[in-house]
Amino acid sequence: MSELKVEQQKSLATFTSWLVGGPAEHYCAPESLGQLQQAMVLAHKNKWPISLLGGGTNALVSDQGVPGLVIHTHKLNRVEVSQTPESVLIEAECGTPKTEILKHFLKLRLAPATFFAGLPGDVAGGVVMNAGVGHKVSPKEFCEVVHSFDVFSVTKSKEADVATGTGTASDSGPGVVCHTYAKGDVQWSYRKSEGWQPGVIAKVRLTWPNQPDDGVLKAVREGNKRRKETQPLSEPSCGSVFKNPDGDHAGRLIEACGLKGYRVGGAQVSEKHANFVVNKGQATASEIDAVIQHVQETVLEQMQVHLTNEVVYLGTWPS
Ligand SMILES: Cc1cc2nc3c(=O)[nH]c(=O)nc-3n(C[C@H](O)[C@H](O)[C@H](O)COP(=O)(O)OP(=O)(O)OC[C@H]3O[C@@H](n4cnc5c(N)ncnc54)[C@H](O)[C@@H]3O)c2cc1C
CATH class of the missing domain: 3.30.43.10 (Uridine Diphospho-n-acetylenolpyruvylglucosamine Reductase, domain 2)
Incomplete structure (x- = not known):
């Protein structure tokens, strides 16, 4: 190695x-x-x-x-596809882009292609966030396509036992154990997966019934078109910043507060989709955070709704 x-x-x-x-x-x-x-x-x-x-x-x-x-993890992107007459199994390393997974489902004309269309990021990020789409498609959330995934964690001694699952002493290496989580071992909720942490997701297995549908390509095109029409895809963003509260849309609430176009330095609430904060060119992370906090405070004040942040903060932030 x-x-x-x-x-x-x-x-x-x-x-x-x-x-x-x-x-x-x-x-x-x-x-x-x-x-x-x-x-x-x-x-x-x-x-x-x-x-x-x-x-x-x-x-x-x-x-x-x-x-x-x-x-x-972006260089960990090997993928293997296997199929039986009943089902398809895609095994992908954690850093495999979702666009790669899309290509495989599309080639097989399977419904998850519609879900993966336009969904950015990698497969492990999809598991961590239980990524999902708002419009009516099936599947609609990442957990619906997950078969199982492998999580590496460090143990103190070299003689660590290897946990259950597909991992073996030789493939998990000294000091690292591999635990395989089946879909049912994990608590999945809206943009969240729990019950497998702490650890590093190493490999993800996705599965779907092997029932090709010729309408899939058209549905993928429509999904991409919808995203282009409704989202500011030409500007840097992180997608939706806030989770949708029960029975409502964060974007609707933000727009109703007159916050579209609200700006701090180079960070702005998108004019196209109010739940996106875009970098107009020279934004800093602090400016993006300032916009996020202002939006959260304003929606709470004007609408009495607490918006929950979907974005993960990495690094050192003032508490
Ligand atoms: C234009 C745009 C549109 C979007 N549309 C959607 C959408 O429709 N639906 C949706 O759900 N999301 C959407 N998103 C958000 C984002 O793409 C998803 O949440 C995605 O699944 C994140 O994957 P990632 O690889 O980029 O994760 P990252 O941003 O790299 O990481 C996300 C979290 O996962 C952790 N993580 C990453 N890899 C591992 C690993 N191997 N093991 C353990 N933890 C790990 C990170 O530490 C972090 O906490 C959109 C984003 C953009 C920019």
Whole structure:
């Protein structure tokens, strides 16, 4: 196995879809699952906290940067597809872009292609966030296509037992255990998955009945068209900033408060979709956060609705 490369003070801004944020104190982009294990053991030995970065499409990285080791998974993107007459199984490393998964489902003319159309980020990010779409499609949430996933975690001793599942002592390496979670082992909720943390998602398996449908291609085109029409896709963003409250839409509430176009420095509530905060060019993470906080406070004051943030904050933030 080749040696893991670790860089210091590596800027993360270009790895995020908002194009903002400071450096990682230590940074690596493992090229194999073995190197991912090396990175985890290295962080453990040095007492560096680990932060994971996948597609960076749902993360706001602090301008002050991220202490410890940032593991960027974008080079872990191997995919294997197998099928029986009954079902299809796609096994993908954590950093596999969802667009790659889309291609496989599309080729097989299976319904999940409609769900994956236009969904950014990687497969592991999809599991962490239980990514989903608002419009009427089936499947509609990531958990509906998940079969199982592997999670690596570090144990103190080299002689660590390997937990249940597909992992074995040799493939999980010294100090790292691999636990396989079946879909049913996890608590899935709106933009959230729980019950598998702490750890690093290494591999994700997705499955769907092998029932091709010729209408899938048309539905994918329509989905992409809908996104282009309703979302500010030409400007850097993180997609929807807030979760939709029960029975309502965050975007509707924000618009009703007159906040479309509200701006702090280079960060602005999108004129096209009020639940998107866009980077108009030179925004900082602090400016984006200032817009998010102002929106949250204003909607609470005017509508008596507390909007919950969907975005994950990475790095050092004032409490
Ligand atoms: C234009 C646009 C449109 C969007 N539309 C949608 C949408 O329709 N629906 C939707 O749900 N989301 C949407 N999003 C948000 C985002 O794409 C999803 O939440 C996506 O699933 C995040 O994946 P990611 O790889 O980018 O995760 P990241 O942003 O890299 O990370 C998200 C979280 O997962 C953690 N993480 C990443 N990899 C791992 C790993 N291997 N192990 C453990 N933890 C890990 C990170 O530390 C972080 O906490 C949109 C974003 C954009 C920019």
